[in-house]
Every structure is written in C-alpha cells, then in structure tokens.
Amino acid sequence: MDSISVHLNQRMLDEMIQEAAKWPETETGGMMFGKIVDKNSILEITISKTYIPSENDSIRNKTYFEINPDYQREILDKEELLYLGSWHKHLGYGGPSHGDHNQVEEFFRINPHKKIVLAVILDFISEEDYELIIEVYKRADTLTDLDIVETGNYKTFRIDNENIHYYLQFLELR
Secondary structure, X not given: OOEEEEEEEHHHHHHHHHXXXXXXXXXXXXXXXXXXXXXOOEEEEEEEEEEOOOHHHEEEEOOEEEEOHHHHHHHHHHOOOEEEEEEEEEOOOOOOOHHHHHHHHHHHHHOOOOOEEEEEEEEEOOOOOEEEEEEEEEEHHHOOOOOXXXXXXXXXXXXXXXXXXXXXXXXXXX
C-alpha cells in the first residue's frame, strides 16, 4: 500500500467528542459510513456519517463498548452509504486493544465479501485532551506480495496525522 488518506467530517468528529464527554467513566462509540476508493495502491477513505446508539441500544462500561445487533441491522438496512467500521472511545490507554483486533477478525469472518474495515479510536481524557487514532484493516488475500501480513487474516495500517484531512462542507459520495 503506497498511500492511505482519510477524510473526516469535522462536525462528525465534534459529535464524537461530545459523546465521549457525556460518558466520562465508560467507553462509547458508534457506526461510521462513507466511501472507499482503492486504486493503484492508493487508498482514500471518506467518513461522512456516524450513528451513535442510545443507552438502550448499546452496552457501555469502563473497558468495553458494544452496539446492540438489532440496532446495527436497522441502521445497515436503511443507510445508503458504505459501512466503513466503528469508532469508540478509550479512557486514555491508547490504540486498539486485543478485543478490538478480535472484533475485526470476526467482522472479516462473517463478511467474506469485505476487504477493508476502519477502526477509529478516540483515546479520551477530556474534550481538550484526546488523541484520534485511525487504523485501516485490509484483508490479507487482497494484499500484494510486497505487503507483510501481521496475522493470517489482515494487515493493519495506522494513519498518520498528516494523512487525516478534516472537512466541513458536504461531499457528494454516491
């Protein structure tokens, strides 16, 4: 993979930060939708929409966040944009956990037609003190011989800050 860039709607990021602040002692998160363009070893991902489940549609605790499967199905059935993956908050302990990687493994197992999934982590101390961590997981059987596979199923690409582009205006994605 020569280049990966992520375009993130600033208003959506602001909503994620507000949601994280609402739950100071627990993880929270949501589903992300947008567009993926994968051409000539250049991957461009645009995140344009997120759905944040209510308290009744999710499980939130200090080290775990899960969206109710019925809520997920409802959103997936109505949303026209491509499902990119999920975002969630960590309480100041960094990037993806072992559990996060297991969720990606499960996603690829039950979605054999998907080749890319995105994980966004808001490593959150406060509204002024947080780190945005974006990782792209690409299915191993879609990689070239030049890419080294970290597991049997996928390779992880951490997106550097200079490759995260924030936008305010609406982008046409269809």
